[in-house]
Amino acid sequence: MIICKTHSLRKWFGLVWLMFELNLIGGTILGFSALFKILPKYGVYGNYCLTTITGTVCDRQTKKYQFALTLGICFYGGLAVFLGILIDYFGSRFVKLIAIIFHVTGWLSLALVLIDSGRSTLKTLSFIWMTFGILMFGSSCLFMDWKFPLLNLPYKFDSRLEEIQKDIIRKYIFRSYGRYAVHKPFFLKGPDTNKIKWYKMICKRKGLWKHLTSPLYILVVLFLSILLIPSTFLSVTWYPWVFYITNQNIKLANQYTFAFNLVSIFAILICPFNGFMLGFRADRSHKQKLLNISLMQTISWILSIILCIICLFVNIRFVIPALVLRCLARATIVSGGQAVIATFFPSEHIGTLSGVMWTAWAITLVLVVLMLCHLIQIWFKYIKEKNVNTTNDVITTRF
Structure with missing residues (x-):
């Protein structure tokens, strides 16, 4: 009873800790639009501003910032596929260690802006970022999916939940139908997807491709x-x-x-x-x-x-x-x-499936391109159409 209560407290502690980290990291990711008023002070795209009689017009400069932010959002979603594959292979908490490195790099770039503006010193920011880095690294080690138990923590990345459920179903069928369930497990056993070529898996919709085409x-x-x-x-x-x-x-x-x-x-x-x-x-x-x-x-x-x-x-x-x-x-x-x-969908592919889902902007872009292809096709047929002399008495139309 005491062990269960301890595990429950650790889970709540892990939840509160992750909420703190998400708020901390979210400020780095979602705060880029705040730089719209800071970047002009450093002359970024300053040559796009025009000086007139009424004042300085910087509409083209703002459009450049918007274009850069749009590209950043697109690349941010595009990396989700690769991160999802890494999560499926190495676990979500191991990939979190990699994320810490990139966030520390982002913090340092923001620190340079604060130092140049005279709002802080390098010594102060060094202690702040070092503290954040140690806290995040410590939480990653504390909640990481190790192959061996660490401090008797219950956290573990379990990607074989469906296999356990299938074993339970097999035992139930064996108890219900006897030897027929052993010789004919027709809906539980299938071909080993690891031995099938990747192009055959796509054609036959096996493994991950079965869920991607769902x-x-x-x-x-x-x-x-x-x-x-x-x-x-x-x-x-x-x-x-x-x-x-x-x-x-x-x-x-x-x-x-x-x-x-x-x-x-x-x-x-x-x-x-x-x-x-x-x-x-x-x-x-x-x-x-x-x-x-x-x-x-x-x-x-x-x-x-x-x-x-x-x-x-x-x-x-x-x-x-x-x-x-x-x-x-x-x-x-x-x-x-x-x-x-x-x-x-099964948890063994949840990282890749979530990553592909977060590249949804590419799906929309493909649909737009397909619509443009239809317009190009119609105009191409119009240009290639031969001039046919029509008579007044017979006009043949074909749709």
Whole structure:
């Protein structure tokens, strides 16, 4: 009884610790739009500003910042596939060690900005970043999926849960049907996917490719790719939007941008509430779990539609509602999509499946390219069409 209570306390401690780290790291990832007012001080793309009689116009400079942020968002999603494959092979907590290195690099780049502006010294920042690095490294070692027990911690990356469930089913069938279940386990045993060539696995839809080509997976990827566009790229257009709404009031636009960054960080606090909604009475029946996921996906769809409608209004009264809805919509969309992946697909491929899902922007881009190909095809047929002399009495049309 004491051991179970200790394990429960450690799990809650791990949850609180991860929440602290997510807020700390989220400030580095989601705070790039705050640099829109800092980068001009260092002359970044300063040659795109034009000096006129009324003042300095830097619209082209802001567009360059938007383009850089858009590329950063695209590359951020593109790396998710490779990270998902690494998670499947090495475990999620081992990949976290790699993430620490990149975040420390990002902290150092931000530290240089603070030092150059005279707001801090290198000695002070060194102690701060070193403390953060030690805390994150210690938590990675504490909750890492070691192959041997460490401090009797219950944390372990288990990718063979489905195999254990299959063994339980086999034992149940053996008890129910006797020797027939041993000789004919027709729906439990299949060919070893490790011995099949990769191109045959694609053609026969075996292993990972069976789940990648699943209609449910394809639809959840398209669902995520479409609904994430308003909330994701709002960070790109936010500063120019509020700058225009506030009648080019730089001070007020900076205040709204600062509020946008704070809301983006505190959006992580909504995730536990979404987790509570997804897990509400989910252990009682599978039907209840499906109901929770359906409600979450429906709410995310409604929030995204309302967010798109609000951003159409050019009025300062809609800035705060856009902030709140963006915060709720993004957290709900992410949690709903991850819940679908974790519920309907095996855990041994959950890293790769989640990584492919997070490259959903590429799926949308492919659809746009396909639509353009259709236009090119029609115009190409028009150019290649031969001039045919038509008579007044016979006109043949073919569709």
